[in-house]
Amino acid sequence: RHRYFIAERVNLIQRSKIRELFEKARKIENVISLGIGEPDFDTPDNIKEAAKRALDEGWTHYTPNAGIPELRQAISEYYREMYNLDVPTDNIIVTAGAYEATYLAFETLLERGDEVIIPDPAFVCYAEDAKLAEAGIVRLPLREENGFQPDPDELLELITKRTRMIVINYPNNPTGATMDEETAKAVADIAEDYNLYILSDEPYEHFLYDGAKHYPMLKYAPDNTILANSFSKTFAMTGWRLGFAIAPKDIIRDMIKLHAYVIGNVASFVQVAGIEALRSPKSWEAVEKMREEYAERRKIVLDAIKEMPYISAFEPKGAFYIFANIKETGMTSEEFSEWLLEKAKVVVIPGTAFGKNGEGYVRISYATKKEKLIEAMKRMKKALEEL
Numbered sequence: 010r011h012r013y014f015i016a017e018r019v020n021l022i023q024r025s026k027i028r029e030l031f032e033k034a035r036k037i038e039n040v041i042s043l044g045i046g047e048p049d050f051d052t053p054d055n056i057k058e059a060a061k062r063a064l065d066e067g068w069t070h071y072t073p074n075a076g077i078p079e080l081r082q083a084i085s086e087y088y089r090e091m092y093n094l095d096v097p098t099d100n101i102i103v104t105a106g107a108y109e110a111t112y113l114a115f116e117t118l119l120e121r122g123d124e125v126i127i128p129d130p131a132f133v134c135y136a137e138d139a140k141l142a143e144a145g146i147v148r149l150p151l152r153e154e155n156g157f158q159p160d161p162d163e164l165l166e167l168i169t170k171r172t173r174m175i176v177i178n179y180p181n182n183p184t185g186a187t188m189d190e191e192t193a194k195a196v197a198d199i200a201e202d203y204n205l206y207i208l209s210d211e212p213y214e215h216f217l218y219d220g221a222k223h224y225p226m227l228k229y230a231p232d233n234t235i236l237a238n239s240f241s242k243t244f245a246m247t248g249w250r251l252g253f254a255i256a257p258k259d260i261i262r263d264m265i266k267l268h269a270y271v272i273g274n275v276a277s278f279v280q281v282a283g284i285e286a287l288r289s290p291k292s293w294e295a296v297e298k299m300r301e302e303y304a305e306r307r308k309i310v311l312d313a314i315k316e317m318p319y320i321s322a323f324e325p326k327g328a329f330y331i332f333a334n335i336k337e338t339g340m341t342s343e344e345f346s347e348w349l350l351e352k353a354k355v356v357v358i359p360g361t362a363f364g365k366n367g368e369g370y371v372r373i374s375y376a377t378k379k380e381k382l383i384e385a386m387k388r389m390k391k392a393l394e395e396l
């Protein structure tokens with residue numbers, strides 16, 4: 010395939026199917042995309058102002074590899090206030106989004122022959138990170154009947170002598186599911202009993218609906234958990250590339266080595282803006298406004314789906330996704346997505362983009378303006394009625 014020699018582990022990385030669908034959609038006029046996995050909101054003003062001020066104040070230099078101490082302090086305070094958790098600053102590294110935090114966890118903790126348990130369906134980056142780390146991938150099926158949460162018995166059955174890590178992601182992309190406390194405890198107990206790491210990817214922790222709560226894995230298995238988190242979704246800051254990992258300090262020390270030489274640090278003024286994001290009530294007011302807006306949109310989509318033939322929706326309590334069951338249409342997920350794009354000019358993501366077990370589902374993102382969402386639902390309903 011390549012004219013040049015490319016290392017096998019890089020050759021194995023898949024181009025995201027999501028991107029391919031977007032490219033196809035770009036060539037069609039008047040398309041509404043419900044495929045996007047990022048907030049459509051602008052970053053709150055106080056955070057933008059803080060970044061501008063930081064530039065003027067000379068935050069234009071290299072930063073410590075672990076991140077600016079005051080930002081790490083602000084992250085630590087945040088966990089204290091939000092979850093009553095004690096996170097020493099030595100247990101924190103500032104990363105280029107949750108993507109980097111996840112990558113560092115795989116690269117630092119896994120080696121060839123190790124196995125990692127990745128849910129199915131799951132967000133796309135974990136399997137690719139595992140390939141880069143040359144680790145074996147074992148998929149843990151998530152089922153609608155279980156609210157797309159891991160079944161502890163099934164998890165136990167997948168554990169072998171080689172298992173080193175399990176990936177957990179709640180609120181979940183692509184299903185929107187949240188995890189209840191009982192499941193969080195069960196997963197934590199298993200990780201402790203079998204001496205496994207838990208990579209817990211929690212960037213949607215603030216997008217919760219219908220009174221749902223978030224149970225951070227750090228609370229239940231603090232010595233086993235590597236937490237990946239991000240400012241991307243919470244504060245609508247995807248392009249800023251600001252996130253962090255929390256883990257036992259000995260692990261962080263080694264993650265810092267990779268981070269320093271492989272990736273490099275997040276821009277200093279962006280880190281300073283992160284301090285403002287975490288500490289200012291203004292940013293938290295903006296987060297709550299966004300959450301309320303998502304909650305309205307979520308209801309629009311769920312109510313609309315109830316009126317459509319052939320499809321049904323699992324009622325998620327988190328993130329900004331609906332995982333709709335399309336099995337009754339008789340189409341595969343990919344066929345459905347392509348059909349909907351042609352017939353209704355609406356983009357949804359086939360569930361199989363997130364693993365084999367996503368077959369029979371499509372992911373609908375409601376990180377889209379209300380008017381567009383309503384129009385997309387109308388088009389979908391019409392297309393399905395004509396099926």
Ligand code: PLP
Nearest residue numbers: 046106107108132182239241252
């Ligand atoms: N983890 C999950 C579950 C996501 O959905 C995303 C982005 O879509 C990421 C991680 C990456 O986020 P970041 O922008 O923080 O790198």
